[in-house]
Amino acid sequence: MSLHPVVQSVTERIRKRSAPSRQAYLEGIARMRDEGPLRGHLSCANLAHGFAACGPVDKSRLRNGPTANLGIVTAYNDMLSAHQPYEPYPEFIRQTARALGHTAQVAGGVPAMCDGVTQGRAGMELSLFSRDVIAQATAIALSHDMFDSSVYLGICDKIVPGLLIGALAYGHLPAIFIPGGPMTPGVPNKTKAEVRERYAAGEATREELLQVESDSYHGPGTCTFYGTANSNQTLLEAMGVQLPSAAFINPGTPLREAFTREAVERALSITALGDDYRPLGQLIDERAIVNAVAMLMATGGSTNHTIHWIAVARAAGIVLTWDDMDQLSQAVPLLARVYPNGEADVNRYHAAGGNAYVFRELLDAGLMHGDLPTIVDGGMARYGQEPKLDGERIRYEPGPTASGDDSVLRPVSAPFEAHGGLRLLRGNLGRSLIKLSAVKPEFRTIEAPAVVVDAPQALNRLHAAGALPRDFVAVVRYQGPKANGMPELHSLAPLLGMLQNQGRRVALVTDGRLSGASGKIPAAIHMTPEAARGGPLAFVREGDIIRLDGEAGTLEALVDPAEWQARTAAPDTAPAPTDHGRNLFGFNRANVSPADQGALSISCGPATTDGSAWHYDAEYDLGADAAALDAPHDSKDA
Known part of the structure; x- marks a missing residue:
């Protein structure tokens, strides 16, 4: 089907507005690409440091052959339930790469904090800035010029946007995101919310509240509501940088392991060393950003992404605005009811048809770009297919053509609401x-x-x-x-x-x-x-x-x-922040951009004419209408 006119016009406006910065970004990653596999340019001392701790097989390959070396950037810690399953992943990835005749190394780790633990606490004032720290840490991890491709182990709120921003700084490298999956269902989210409200009214004890919270957040995996962590997963798939339908497979299952294996194999097959080179910076273009926003609206995803995806887009030289998001939201209908937009959790959403169903509906209605190149052959059409386990491999079958539960998922022809979330x-x-x-x-x-x-x-x-x-x-x-x-x-x-x-x-x-x-x-x-x-x-x-x-x-x-x-x-x-680490982020607070420009406290993407990396120039937007849209800024904006 032809592209919806609103999707087409918003995409074209973004492309026109972003032309100078996008061109500068693409030229930058082309220069990095043209230098070739950078490991071959390292001095002998540099290279020896890079493989000193490797075993004899990996050391020989890194020393002598043109084999691919896969960089692993991990957000593992075992306090976050979503990231605890990542503990054995690096060794599994190394073994998978080795069996294919390649190598893999943990390039670096990034911090991962949990907003669920820091809600209402001083640590929450570090939360948003942790995204920018993660982006910087990712760039540091990739700075050794040892890698031909990369995989990213991260799921939650600021972590995925931070990893994406950092990965886009090395956009000449292929990149694949590997999720860990959601925890199995616990207490229904509606029941948990009811107990919280009774506790606020003095009608429930702290012990009762703690019990329902523990029954809800009860094991490894992401929290099961459709918050920022799980929205991250759908947006990654909408941009084609995560394997189709990888998002909501529970940890510790054979299918989850098969997805990890296939992600590693794919990351090693799309390097500049072969004939199927797919660098991240070229895959994430204006169409990918629009697809992500469309998926956010269709599923009623997290409000945090109205900040994060502006920053992610900026990292690729693309200028996305709230006005773009608003126009897409008015064109893309709401197809999903998942808590907090409904009573279902993401396990039930996945069982009802999940991302595959939503992608097929949006693509068929022209509400997503179907011509977007992705990490897999077949492009976005593959994301409307359903995975099945075939031995240790994944076999894709045609995706569901009807919702398995119309209280959770509905078609474009009969949505929950005519507009997005x-x-x-x-x-x-x-x-x-x-x-x-x-x-x-x-x-x-x-x-x-x-x-x-x-x-x-x-x-x-x-x-x-x-x-x-x-x-x-x-x-x-x-x-x-x-x-x-x-x-x-x-x-x-x-x-x-x-x-x-x-x-x-x-x-x-x-x-x-x-x-x-x-x-x-x-x-x-x-x-x-x-x-x-x-x-x-x-x-x-x-x-x-x-x-x-x-x-x-x-x-x-x-x-x-x-x-x-x-x-x-x-x-x-x-009072002035002087404790709990908040004083360390004074520079970030002093230099951060406004929320509608991504709340960035770091330089991100190619610099604009004023020397900043996040500045938004109204002239690139809607012409005479831009002044009206930005009028509330004028009165007292410092």
Whole structure:
């Protein structure tokens, strides 16, 4: 089928806007490619250091032959349930490579923190910046010029975007991402949420809460809700840099092992040493980015990717904007209901048809680019097929043509909603995003007085004191990337969800983030410009009437313009960060870009005319309309 006109126009606009930076990026990786397998250019001392610890077979191959050497970048640690299964992977990868006549080495490790552990804690202020640290660590791992191809062991929130950004810095190398799979089902997510809300209301004990949390997060693998970690997996497949339908196979199963084996074999077969060279930087182009956004919208994925994929695109020289995402969301229907957008977990989603079903539906409707080159032969069409285990190998069969559970997956012809999961909000408070797919229609509009706090803990204290009005919009400011690293504010979800259950009308407006698992209440997040940059949130006062209309895409403070102009910015009352490692990230906070430019605290991709790597020039976007779209930035953006 021909490409949907909105998908076509957005792709063309991105391509036009990105032309200078994309060309500079491609020229850069071409120069690295043209130098040939760089291991052959190392001095004798350099090369000897590179294989000193290898066994005799690997050492001989690295010393003498033109065999491929596979670099492994791993985010393994055994505190994260999603990454614990990776412990034996390096040895398995080495053995697989060796059996094929090649070699593999662990190029390096990257940090991997868990937002589920740090929610509401000081460590959450390091979370977003960990993505940039991971990108830098990935580049360091690949800096030894020892590798002809690469594989990446990482799944969770900031880890996959960080690995992608780092891998794109070495975009002349082929790259394949290898997931570990989700844990098996535990307590239903709805039951867990209900106990959390009862605990917030004082109706459940801490022991009861801990038990339901333990029954939910109970074993190795990713958490089973459709948050940022699992959204990462679908987006990687949408860009063609992970094997088809590899995402949601449970750890420790024969099929999971077969996927790892095939990923290694494929990574070694697409190097510059052979005749099927597929470098990452060429595979991830404008079409790949649009495919990822389309998949995000169709499945109701994580709001975090409205930041992360702007940064990933920038690393490939591509300028993606929130306006692009918003237009795609209005064209791509919602095909999946997975918690927090529904009651199913990712295991049930996979059983109902999973990614293969969604890809086939989107491709058939022209809502994805089917001509995108991928790591596998057959391109995106292969991603609509279903894997089966055939001995130790994977055999692909035609994918499902009908949903196995229409409460979880539906076709484009009968979607859950006509639009995707996310919506861009505009108004006199700036620009922000709302995850409509997780909010029931009757809660998508609210007009209520503001309760203004500068820390999420303050809202909990007001509730405990009985000081919250019946209906209100919680304005939680000074939570943006420049202020404190943009921590997730998921710890507010049980309180606000409980109040909504009581029949009260509540909403959240913040320049911070929410967890990819957040939903239920209307939440305008990632507000840009943030309060710490002099954004309009700094001028909101207690009791101001706020109107949020998710369907119309508007967010306004209903304040007399003359009074608004006479106000001065409220100061940030938070104490200076001096503990729990936060002081080490002062440079990141001082230099980070706005949320709508990827919240990058590192140079990423080729530099633009002003010397930065993340600057967004409106002239590349919508011409005269760009000024109108960016108007909320102008009033008080520092």
